[in-house]
Amino acid sequence: MPDSTDGAGRGGAATVHGTREPVPDIHRGLADVVVDSTAIAAIDPATQSLTYRGYPVEQLARQCSFEEVAYLLWNGELPEPARLHRFLEREREHRRTDRPVNDLLALMPQRCPPMDVLRTVVGFLGARDPDEDAAMVDPGGARGAAALQEGRQQDEALRLMALMPTVVAADMRRRRGLTAVAPDERLGFAANFLHMCHGEVPDPELARAFETSLILYAEHSFNASAFTARVITSTQSDLYSAVTGAVGALKGPLHGGANEAAMRNLLEIGSPERVDPWLRGELAAHRKVMGFGHRVYKNGDSRVPTMRAALGEIAERRGGHELLAVYDELERAMADATGLKPNVDYPVGLSYYLLGIDIVMFTPIFAMARIAGWGAHIIEQRRSNHLIRPLAHYEGPPRRDVPVAG
Secondary structure: OOOOOOOOOOOEEEEEOOEEEEEOOOOHHHOOOOOOOOOOEEEEOOOOEEEEOOEEHHHHHHHOOHHHHHHHHHHOOOOOHHHHHHHHHHHHHOOOOOHHHHHHHHHOOOOOOHHHHHHHHHHHHHHHOOOOHHHOOOOOOOHHHHHHHHHHHHHHHHHHHHHHHHHHHHHHHHHOOOOOOOOOOOOOHHHHHHHHHHOOOOOHHHHHHHHHHHHHHOOOOOOHHHHHHHHHHHOOOOHHHHHHHHHHHHHOOOOOOHHHHHHHHHHHHOOHHHHHHHHHHHHHOOOOOOOEOOOOOOOOOOOHHHHHHHHHHHHHHHOOHHHHHHHHHHHHHHHHHHOOOEOOHHHHHHHHHHOOOOHHHHHHHHHHHHHHHHHHHHHHHHHOOOOOOOOOOOOOOOOOOOOOOO
16 A cells, blocks of 8 residues: 555545445545635646746735735736725824733743734734624625625735734844833835834845745645635634634644745854755755745746845845855755755845844744735635535554453
């Protein structure tokens, strides 16, 4: 019987309840299983390129703001100027945290993982939102009511999108023993986050390079966290619960932690001359080198060239040439030794480090970008909902009776 650890199916027969029954094809991890349709994002099989609503992501990263991309993901089209203006106004008016949220942040232990902080705050915001349950779609509701509820879902997603950067930046500063910096409503989403991290308005070119990472991270079809959000939404639970679950899924190192691990590897290596012996040791120990390979992209992550260009811009302005040399040498060595190419987490990790962001905050930044995609999936799931409830093949003991006490 073939091993199914790589997601492949398997077949045969097994004893279930005392009878021999055929074993169905099992796809562990749902590998290659199509569970639903989506109009949000896709990977073009011909070019292996990622598209959002049909637009190549590299074009969006070059020509659009993160806010425009979030609007696109939620509404299906890029915004006209008047709609964008209103969208920006609404996002900026929701950026400030209030005293209860600030008090909650102050209560969190210093050693608490930042993703636990973010997950807790999202759940707390949901508990305080008076419209939380009102935004849940009544499957028997009229079309007008459903449209109103979808609008409320977008409002909730927009509030989270506006608040998450404030929470992440404040959490990083409190870990450094610094007071939080208030958001600046004159700045765009990306520039404002860097301002709240460092207390100064960032270089526009650095802010734009950082924004590139947010756009590339915004969405990626039925990834683990988006699927988690859809499963929760399929039970007709609320948006905050779905996002809380998505944050929990993203916390796992096999999904959201690769940028952190990739950066720690670069620091451990330290210099280009140490790349080859370090890599030989990792491969001999059968340890996964994070930041390389991808479950979907078989010939290289199409987002990497765009993010590598942004990394080059950051390194030029922040003096990161030595670490960039380690980055390039490890990429070469991995290709020679394994044939694996970088995924987008590899250039993102070094980019964030050179921007002065603490490594433990890399995954929370991923989350504050991915809220755009999560929101789109939650809205789409509700629009045509089916409870997600897969089956499992039972392999336990056959039917038996509980022993009678003697």
